Amino acid sequence: MRLTIVERRVPASDHVELLLDASGLGRRPEPGQFLHVATGGTLRRPLSFSRVDDGRVGILFRVVGAGTAWLAGRAVGEDLDVMGPLGRGFPPPPPGPLALVGGGVGIPPLFFYAQCWPDASLAVLLGARDREALVMVDDFGARGLHPALCTDDGSFGRRGRVTDLLATWLSAHPHGSVMACGPAPMLHEVARLTTDAHCPAWLGFEQRMGCGVGACLACVVPGAPGAGRTWYRVCTDGPVFAREMLYGEAPP
Amino acid sequence: MIRDVDLTAHIGRIVLQNPVLAASGTFGFGPEYRAHVDMRRLGGIAVKGVAVDSWSGNPPPRVWETPSGLLNSIGLQNPGVRAFIRDDLPFLRELGTVLVVNVIGHTVDEYRRVSECLARESGIAALEVNISCPNIKEGGMQFGHDPDRAFEVVRAVVETAGRPVWVKLSPNTDRVLEVGQAAQSAGAAALTAINTLLGMAIDLDRRRPALGGGSGGLSGPAIRPVGVRVVYEVSRRIPLPVVGMGGIETARDALEYFMAGASAVMVGTATFGRPDAMTRVIDDLPEILRQYGFGSVAEAVGAAHPPAKGEADEH
Numbered sequence A: 001m002r003l004t005i006v007e008r009r010v011p012a013s014d015h016v017e018l019l020l021d022a023s024g025l026g027r028r029p030e031p032g033q034f035l036h037v038a039t040g041g042t043l044r045r046p047l048s049f050s051r052v053d054d055g056r057v058g059i060l061f062r063v064v065g066a067g068t069a070w071l072a073g074r075a076v077g078e079d080l081d082v083m084g085p086l087g088r089g090f091p092p093p094p095p096g097p098l099a100l101v102g103g104g105v106g107i108p109p110l111f112f113y114a115q116c117w118p119d120a121s122l123a124v125l126l127g128a129r130d131r132e133a134l135v136m137v138d139d140f141g142a143r144g145l146h147p148a149l150c151t152d153d154g155s156f157g158r159r160g161r162v163t164d165l166l167a168t169w170l171s172a173h174p175h176g177s178v179m180a181c182g183p184a185p186m187l188h189e190v191a192r193l194t195t196d197a198h199c200p201a202w203l204g205f206e207q208r209m210g211c212g213v214g215a216c217l218a219c220v221v222p223g224a225p226g227a228g229r230t231w232y233r234v235c236t237d238g239p240v241f242a243r244e245m246l247y248g249e250a251p252p
Numbered sequence B: 001m002i003r004d005v006d007l008t009a010h011i012g013r014i015v016l017q018n019p020v021l022a023a024s025g026t027f028g029f030g031p032e033y034r035a036h037v038d039m040r041r042l043g044g045i046a047v048k049g050v051a052v053d054s055w056s057g058n059p060p061p062r063v064w065e066t067p068s069g070l071l072n073s074i075g076l077q078n079p080g081v082r083a084f085i086r087d088d089l090p091f092l093r094e095l096g097t098v099l100v101v102n103v104i105g106h107t108v109d110e111y112r113r114v115s116e117c118l119a120r121e122s123g124i125a126a127l128e129v130n131i132s133c134p135n136i137k138e139g140g141m142q143f144g145h146d147p148d149r150a151f152e153v154v155r156a157v158v159e160t161a162g163r164p165v166w167v168k169l170s171p172n173t174d175r176v177l178e179v180g181q182a183a184q185s186a187g188a189a190a191l192t193a194i195n196t197l198l199g200m201a202i203d204l205d206r207r208r209p210a211l212g213g214g215s216g217g218l219s220g221p222a223i224r225p226v227g228v229r230v231v232y233e234v235s236r237r238i239p240l241p242v243v244g245m246g247g248i249e250t251a252r253d254a255l256e257y258f259m260a261g262a263s264a265v266m267v268g269t270a271t272f273g274r275p276d277a278m279t280r281v282i283d284d285l286p287e288i289l290r291q292y293g294f295g296s297v298a299e300a301v302g303a304a305h306p307p308a309k310g311e312a313d314e315h
Ligand SMILES: Cc1cc2nc3c(=O)[nH]c(=O)nc-3n(C[C@H](O)[C@H](O)[C@H](O)COP(=O)(O)OP(=O)(O)OC[C@H]3O[C@@H](n4cnc5c(N)ncnc54)[C@H](O)[C@@H]3O)c2cc1C
Pocket: A034, A043, A044, A045, A046, A047, A048, A049, A059, A060, A061, A062, A063, A064, A065, A066, A067, A068, A069, A105, A106, A108, A109, A205, A206, A207, A208, A209, A234, A239, B064, B065
């Protein structure tokens, strides 16, 4: 399917957000779902939805290689060849306080989540390597959500890891739940902290993909030992997984 | 006057409505692409390799993009033949598209047992024996690199299959003709070629092979000349129908394979980029065949072969 680019933003250096006319999209996306985008190479590139408004959907990405560089070079009025929405997104907010924990390019799907659940009582905890990679802070702010921020190099917010912010939040909210998206080491740590705190958590993963529809078995992540499945597919069983599916009941 | 172009393809006694099949391992076990591809329009579907018991496959990353191609080390993950029969075969049977089941094993006996299990099932047109599997009794050397081992595997499957057996050739050996001949003497009804080429990429950041499995199989347009060469040689020397594959993206690419001697083609990697790749090839074939002077697929098969001795060259 082809979606037309209606707006192009540059939220930070090396980052581009494209807003696409959503009228060609069959279904309304859920936060955590992704578009599989053709970028001129052999394989498509999976990118999460960053927002939905006024009949438009967003993808916000960091330029890291040939595919994202190609995408960053597209202009308003051009069409993108996309498949989607694909995958399983984040569940509705459980009762009680909820923290959104985002790292780097894991932040966009969490902003979309906040957009979808305006009445939820949300804490937003964001981290990235540096100030430039800490995207969408103003978008959260415009919704009255004031994220707690940290960067690896201390260039913005606290110096440290977003999981340090999460540890503090969990001790103050023993009945809280967590939705997290970011690099795998961050998600491992979120899994450990939330298991220890007996708080439910849902985790949005990345993996290198082929087909994006469950056919090639490229995009696997290991299932929890003894939980029945050796591997789950990020494209169709995820990208969002309930923590138990991958980590079982014991702290990783 | 515009002639109607006949797309029917014959692989032995199997008749395909058109010569374009989905290549094994790129189209899942059947239902995965149903929302994205009009599966009834395909000439056929080769499902992912099935073994007698489940295989867990290789650690990720399992794919890595390369210039005009793709390296994969899926490691033949599959749920085993009984789960395939229970969970996927009913859907495929209902679909009615010509179904080819790709068969894998670590030993001759494992191949035989998959074939036996499938022999009781209806709705399967042919088995495709993937001989590019490590032979655990011979230190992991692939069956498909040794004519004698290939003969044993193919014979075991032919004896038990009760339906035509196709044999998929590996390009990673200089003995591909001998292996093809061994498959023929073991009773194969057709040859399919080619499987992926062995390759490797290094992840510069991690200073390690990029794929979790170390090396992997190269597919996509990068390997098309290799596939065309193997199909050309095999189809000239071995009197069996050949199903060609390797890097096919367009109807022109398919025609290249027909002229090289393929009676039908399979499309794999191209589907990842464009789920409609196969249906576009099917849609574009009549025009391309006509443009190059063919009234049917059958007329194009082997058109690039030199004329047999004594036959006048028309050009
Ligand atoms: C479900 C999902 C959602 C994602 N959402 C976003 C997002 O919203 N914003 C964003 O900036 N990035 C996101 N990513 C990561 C994004 O897909 C990669 O950054 C992108 O594919 C890199 O492509 P490239 O050609 O520029 O890089 P290259 O490194 O040249 O890509 C080479 C190959 O590796 C794959 N690849 C490289 N990095 C990754 C990665 N981290 N995850 C998966 N595949 C990768 C590419 O798809 C391509 O096949 C997401 C990944 C997944 C799996």
